[in-house]
Amino acid sequence: MTTQTADATGMAETPAQGTDVSAMRSTAASVPVQPVNLGTGAGARKTANTGARTVASRSGPADPVKVLMHRHRELCERAVDPLEIAAGLEAHGVTDRTAARFRHRDVFSLAEELYARVPRTDEEDAPAHAPQPLAHAPSLPAAWAAYALLPGVLCALTLLGADRLDGGFRIAVAVTGALATLAAVALCLRRGPLRADGYAPWTRTCWLLLYAVLGDGVLNRLLGDGPLWAPEPATLLGLIAALAPAAWCARLLSVQARRRLSVSRGTEDFGAAVRPLLFGVFGLHAVTLTVLLYAAAGLGFGGAFAVSALAVGSLLFLARLLAVHGMPGAGAAGLTAACTVEVLALAAPAAARLPGCEALAQPVRAVVRQWGTGAVPAIACGAAALGLLAHAAVALSRASAHAGRRD
Numbered sequence: 001m002t003t004q005t006a007d008a009t010g011m012a013e014t015p016a017q018g019t020d021v022s023a024m025r026s027t028a029a030s031v032p033v034q035p036v037n038l039g040t041g042a043g044a045r046k047t048a049n050t051g052a053r054t055v056a057s058r059s060g061p062a063d064p065v066k067v068l069m070h071r072h073r074e075l076c077e078r079a080v081d082p083l084e085i086a087a088g089l090e091a092h093g094v095t096d097r098t099a100a101r102f103r104h105r106d107v108f109s110l111a112e113e114l115y116a117r118v119p120r121t122d123e124e125d126a127p128a129h130a131p132q133p134l135a136h137a138p139s140l141p142a143a144w145a146a147y148a149l150l151p152g153v154l155c156a157l158t159l160l161g162a163d164r165l166d167g168g169f170r171i172a173v174a175v176t177g178a179l180a181t182l183a184a185v186a187l188c189l190r191r192g193p194l195r196a197d198g199y200a201p202w203t204r205t206c207w208l209l210l211y212a213v214l215g216d217g218v219l220n221r222l223l224g225d226g227p228l229w230a231p232e233p234a235t236l237l238g239l240i241a242a243l244a245p246a247a248w249c250a251r252l253l254s255v256q257a258r259r260r261l262s263v264s265r266g267t268e269d270f271g272a273a274v275r276p277l278l279f280g281v282f283g284l285h286a287v288t289l290t291v292l293l294y295a296a297a298g299l300g301f302g303g304a305f306a307v308s309a310l311a312v313g314s315l316l317f318l319a320r321l322l323a324v325h326g327m328p329g330a331g332a333a334g335l336t337a338a339c340t341v342e343v344l345a346l347a348a349p350a351a352a353r354l355p356g357c358e359a360l361a362q363p364v365r366a367v368v369r370q371w372g373t374g375a376v377p378a379i380a381c382g383a384a385a386l387g388l389l390a391h392a393a394v395a396l397s398r399a400s401a402h403a404g405r406r407d
Contacts, residue, residue: 076118086111091400144192152241271397341380
């Protein structure tokens with residue numbers, strides 16, 4: 001007798017004692033083994049789909065970059081190089097940690113794949129042999145250098161003519177030279193490295209320059225300690241001539257930052273490389289501005305070197321630099337804060353002449369008695385400049401702040 005313990009396919013048997021094993025083997029070999037049929041209906045399809053989803057959930061999507069490619073297709077189509085895509089991704093909050101979820105070591109590696117996979121909108125019209133533009137290639141010497149030098153030259157000629165002439169000729173030269181200098185300044189700010197579309201804080205800039213030239217004399221007069229008219233044209237000449245080094249420093253920052261973009265392997269690496277560059281460029285501008293202010297004071301047009309003029313020039317440079325790189329709001333806020341402090345410094349002594357309001361002038365009087373009238377613009381513009389420098393150290397260390405600059 002045979003005791004069977006086989007499964008549904010009949011693939012195992014346990015013979016009892018005394019059974020002819022060879023006979024059993026020959027009998028089992030003659031019985032065909034039928035394959036197990038799981039069916040072809042909905043149940044089978046459901047089982048297969050469930051298994052596929054289980055495998056996919058374990059291994060992740062086959063092409064994780066494809067989702068990001070469709071999400072930022074417009075950015076990838078308009079980009080002229082992978083660095084611009086990296087800057088755009090960073091502006092949308094994509095970090096190196098996010099790139100790791102897309103199987104890339106950093107944002108720049110992810111941007112290179114997106115640039116390679118997404119065709120540009122103008123690729124069909126461009127010749128096949130046309131070389132791709134280098135991200136860090138400097139542009140050819142352009143007219144912006146002449147534009148930057150022109151305001152200082154015109155301002156110096158105007159002051160020289162007004163100093164040598166008398167009567168109506170002096171007035172005519174002063175008015176004509178002032179209008180020509182203003183037009184040259186506008187031309188310089190609309191071309192080259194200092195160009196910032198949509199950013200024109202003319203009222204605040206003019207106020208800061210006007211206070212730098214006349215503010216100390218007006219404040220002395222309001223406090224009853226001096227004449228009303230005490231202009232310092234040398235300060236104005238130094239600040240306007242500083243447009244040339246400001247343009248050169250802005251271009252230096254733009255070119256060097258893009259070169260660091262091309263060799264950096266991550267946003268943190270890029271930020272660590274750009275911050276010392278920013279401080280170096282700012283220091284270079286401050287040294288050049290100091291030299292120009294000393295040189296202008298030595299020409300004998302009136303006035304002497306003042307720390308307040310250095311603070312004004314540094315504030316204007318940082319505000320323009322932030323606007324050039326797409327952050328005009330921060331620069332405008334710094335200029336507004338400095339102008340507000342200067343207006344209040346002049347308004348307080350004037351209001352103190354009203355009955356019962358003498359105490360309003362005491363803070364300003366104490367500052368002037370301790371450090372002089374130049375302390376007011378130095379404190380106002382210096383504090384605003386330090387705030388903008390701290391903000392720029394964070395904002396300009398992002399790759400998105402340097403995308404698209406080719407000046």
